[in-house]
Amino acid sequence: MSTDLKIEAVSKNYGSVSALRDINMSVERGSFLCLLGPSGCGKTTLLRIIAGFEQATAGRLLLDGTDVSGVPPHKRGFGMVFQSLALFPHMSVAQNIAYGLKLRGIDKARQRDRVEELLNVIELPTIADRPVAALSGGQRQRVAIARALAVQPKLFLLDEPLSALDAKLRENMQIELRQLQRKFGVTTVLVTHDQTEAMMLADQLVIMDHGVVRQSGAPSEVYRAPADAFVADFLGTANVVRGEVMEDGAVAFLGMRAQVKARQLQGSKVEVAIRAENIGVVEPENPERATLGRVEFVRDLGPSVESIIAVGEEKLRVRSRASEVTSLSVGQQVGLKIDPELCSFFSR
Structure with missing residues (x-):
């Protein structure tokens, strides 16, 4: 019953x-x-x-x-x-x-x-x-x-x-x-x-x-589709970084700009949640890279590789499929690809 x-x-x-x-x-x-x-x-x-x-x-x-x-x-x-x-x-x-x-x-x-x-x-x-x-x-x-x-x-x-x-x-x-x-x-x-x-x-x-x-x-x-930065950060592994709404409506974060529905954001300061698995690691000379970072920590978990990559003052946790990352080492410079469509934006 x-x-x-x-x-x-x-x-x-x-x-x-x-x-x-x-x-x-x-x-x-x-x-x-x-x-x-x-x-x-x-x-x-x-x-x-x-x-x-x-x-x-x-x-x-x-x-x-x-x-x-x-x-x-x-x-x-x-x-x-x-x-x-x-x-x-x-x-x-x-x-x-x-x-x-x-x-x-x-x-x-x-x-x-x-x-x-x-x-x-x-x-x-x-x-x-x-x-x-x-x-x-x-x-x-x-x-x-x-x-x-x-x-x-x-x-x-x-x-x-x-x-x-x-x-x-x-x-x-x-x-x-x-x-x-x-x-x-x-x-x-x-x-x-x-x-x-x-x-x-x-x-x-x-x-x-x-x-x-x-x-x-x-x-x-x-x-x-987390309701706020707390939910995004608590559930799963997400990086919550600071961003800023520019005059043209784009959001600037991690050295890149993303067109989002800024009218839904109150004020110029925002938080951007990026899931660890939604960050791609590419060669630094790759023309499609969004920004550059330096590897600070790596651990091989078998099917996946987890790393911490520093971008400026931000420390990003990244989870990559083992088949997609041939080798990562501490101190290595890498390029990061981040799709704004997979990010969540919240007013701060």
Whole structure:
């Protein structure tokens, strides 16, 4: 069962400290929403308000059009997976998965059928009687997810559930989590600080900072058309440099000029966001170069090469395909090609 969630004008204060300010968003039925932002931005506070563990100072939470702001957590019918997983170590896998069903008075035969179904879904059909303490990290993650889904929750809430896993297992679990969410069609809200995870999982990505929503939209939209310099700098790897609107309407930056819709920019000072992968490295004598720079740092990551290239006082992070860069060395002078169409311009 999936649901439609609306958050209307939610604020949360702790004394004189404002943790959330006028949060408004809608989570479409059956979609996967990720709350992303730096530490202390308010994303976990918002998730706890949705779950019912915190009460908003102002605003309301609507579930299928019904205000559930005052409904206690155990009566909201939500499933939740915490960062700590909170599995019961004295219980077996089957007992953990069936726990919520038992609390709801579901008869043992139906409990057994549901547990068997979920063990097959998470591809662990042979470990029903195994102690939780004997499981690997990835197995525990799957059991925690199965336990939350066992009660067919109206809303599935996840608070950085994969953060303790190693990189390879985390990537595999991200794929499995997305597949499970699609299989069950449950409306899901995930808190994460991992940008790659958010981009991989989300239908809707919400970027938060200092208790406010800076931008909300499809991951590709937020990445390619950031609302402001903060979003551009926070999501992915972007270089935010200073520019100036000239009399003819062009923007001057990094020794080059670009024709943009300057009428959308207020004042003469602007910020220009340039993604690391949108900077081409060419031979310095190449006539198509936009500007010259000097290599200050290089690291070979296999499929890509990352470098820091100084252009005047600016230090640009550049990510190139290994096949496109034959060799780079510290101190080398290079030419940089930057397409203004791939840059974002913001008033400063």
